[in-house]
Amino acid sequence: MGLALLSLAGLFISIYLYLFKIGKIGTLACGTGACEQVQLSPQSRFLGVEVALIGVLGYAVLFGLALLALQPRFAGPSWPARLLVVLSGGAVLFSAYLTALELFVIHAICRYCVVSAVLIVVIFLLALRELGPRREAPGLA
């Protein structure tokens, strides 16, 4: 359940940043101006695609998988749970790369990117836990 909620939160953050990128939102509620600096930098595109859009798609997929994994027929280490680990693991690496760009290339930190990075790490850890052996409730064994 936590996976779905966190993925949904990440999805909204990504949509917010993408709406800014496509000019639907004038300013980001950031305070320091660093968010705009990051979002308007050349590094805000990855292989020609807006990073915010990659976030929207990525979180949408994670959200869908998290909902699937909740279904009783996918209980335990099913394929949605495995895919969640693989995709969120990849997203953790991608977030680490983006954070390094912010620190060492752009020299500015966007707080939404930080929140997204934290979210994706927690999602990855939760997904790993879901894949691990299930604890039985006392008295039910």
Add this chain to the structure above:
Amino acid sequence: MAAAATGLKRFYLVLGVVALVGIAALVYLVRQPKGVSIPANVTVLAADTAGFRGYLLGSDSAVLEVSEYADYECPACQNFETIQFPAVRDQLIATGKVRWRYRDFPLEMHPNARVAAHAAACAEEQGKYWELHAGLYERQGEWALSRKASGKFRELADALGMDRKRFDDCMSSAKYAGRIQASLEEGIRLGVGSTPTFLIGGRLFPGVLTSDSLRMMVEQAIPPRTP
């Protein structure tokens, strides 16, 4: 089993509420009047300055070029623009003696200076640069300390008959942030430390110059005509 199904239903309810709140927040943000923030310290790309040396006024064949490093939010720059510049334009630029080159030098202490410089850059796209430039200085008192400066710039754009959507799109894109940064960095490299500062014949003159002193400097810098 029934308890698990009830728990799942409850969770879907919570998820639905969170989703609705998120969607409502996004709709609210999209429908807000667009404020604009122009990022500072952006990395200047070659494309930002390609074919652009500054905003030029006057003849290409003018004997001398005067560069002005100025900040739209700076009161001294407004003083120069509104009091001295009309005479400079009539006596030096219109007569073909001088070509004026305006360079943005937005000071950190002025929170709306970059946005104003960006509004002027967007006006240039629609052939209204000098008109908006004059309007920004004339109405400096209305927007300089305002938190809704971009609304004032929009009003100016409307008053000049600019295409509003094109202007808004240009402002939201912040596409001239690099150009403004390049202009600032050029000034810093040259030794500009305050606004306005004028570059005349390779020498910097900080502070407001009167049109008379500018005319004298220009005449000294122009080599005398040989008979």
